[in-house]
Amino acid sequence: MIDTKYVTVSAEQPDEEVVSEAARVLDRGGLVAFPTETVYGLGADAFSDSAIRKLFDAKGRPADNPLIVHIADTTSLTSISASFPEIGLTLARTFWPGPLTLVVQRTDRVSDLVTAGLDSVAVRMPNHPVALSLIRKLGRGIVAPSANISGGPSPTTAHHVYDDLNGRIDFILDAGPTKIGVESTVLDITLTPPVILRKGGLSKEAIEAVVGQIDSDAGSEILKRSPGNRYKHYSPRASIRLVKEGNLEELSRILQDEVGSTKHIGCILHSIPDRHFGPNVIVRRIASDVEQISHMLFDLLREFDKSGVDLIIVEEVEEKGLGMAVMDRLRRGSAS
Numbered sequence: 001m002i003d004t005k006y007v008t009v010s011a012e013q014p015d016e017e018v019v020s021e022a023a024r025v026l027d028r029g030g031l032v033a034f035p036t037e038t039v040y041g042l043g044a045d046a047f048s049d050s051a052i053r054k055l056f057d058a059k060g061r062p063a064d065n066p067l068i069v070h071i072a073d074t075t076s077l078t079s080i081s082a083s084f085p086e087i088g089l090t091l092a093r094t095f096w097p098g099p100l101t102l103v104v105q106r107t108d109r110v111s112d113l114v115t116a117g118l119d120s121v122a123v124r125m126p127n128h129p130v131a132l133s134l135i136r137k138l139g140r141g142i143v144a145p146s147a148n149i150s151g152g153p154s155p156t157t158a159h160h161v162y163d164d165l166n167g168r169i170d171f172i173l174d175a176g177p178t179k180i181g182v183e184s185t186v187l188d189i190t191l192t193p194p195v196i197l198r199k200g201g202l203s204k205e206a207i208e209a210v211v212g213q214i215d216s217d218a219g220s221e222i223l224k225r226s227p228g229n230r231y232k233h234y235s236p237r238a239s240i241r242l243v244k245e246g247n248l249e250e251l252s253r254i255l256q257d258e259v260g261s262t263k264h265i266g267c268i269l270h271s272i273p274d275r276h277f278g279p280n281v282i283v284r285r286i287a288s289d290v291e292q293i294s295h296m297l298f299d300l301l302r303e304f305d306k307s308g309v310d311l312i313i314v315e316e317v318e319e320k321g322l323g324m325a326v327m328d329r330l331r332r333g334s335a336s
């Protein structure tokens, strides 16, 4: 068991000394959890195989699920990407720092452990002062999957990280809850037109406004290019059932079916009106805008798990903009 150091820093103006200390931990091959604008990441030196092995181990992550390299300036791309197409430069100029990950051709300096043996590599520049400062202080890329035990809901607060990884990692930087709440959009730009391999914090519509039509419903062959799609993901301990947006009748029907057999039920609702649904039903109500839902989703799933709920019923959101990523997480979280 590792003695995990937990330090709180300001999100806007992080204490230089604290971030330097965390960077030294990374430099020595340690693991540091840090905030990004999407979710908390578990960072390791992208150029240290021993650190990366520790990272897979700490998360219980399958070794064939590749990692995203996080950078703080585009000049460091030369050590990571063998050819960065024009469309990538346009996207980087427009959306970096931000929740867009680009899959490009790798250099041989990038370890097979990072890419899971693929000939491509995923790279992004996160939009968070703590993350950017940490990368700059280390002076090279940081690989950073979500800082949780593989398979469960992603961490959107440092407390979530602590709950999952205390004793398994060296350092946690707490800068409060993350803004977006779902992971980055992963876009493969080695293909023409580019293909969304994972829906995320940057909408398809926003990308298309800059580079024209892209593909987001690629066939299963193409989705196999993103090994992360194969695994159980985002699943709380409780099972999840989805109910159509605004559909009180459907919710009542599900509750009637379940109330007898399920001990504790949690509901996450935004537009279905309030009722007294029963003594074993807890309702968490969120504002109807999709930004709020995305921001709160993983936190609510974890809260229900902590309170011993057996079934979580979630009201769906409209599948456009950020709603595409939210629905993707809900569907994958509810898959058994």
Ligand code: AMP
Pocket: 065, 066, 067, 068, 103, 115, 118, 120, 121, 122, 144, 145, 146, 183, 186, 197, 198, 225, 226, 227, 228, 229
């Ligand atoms: P995570 O770090 O767990 O949030 O997820 C990273 C995601 O990026 C996973 O879905 C990976 O499958 C995907 N990914 C990372 N590297 C590559 C790559 N070289 N090619 C395709 N997908 C990738």
Ligand code: MG
Pocket: 145, 146, 154
């Ligand atoms: Mg993850």
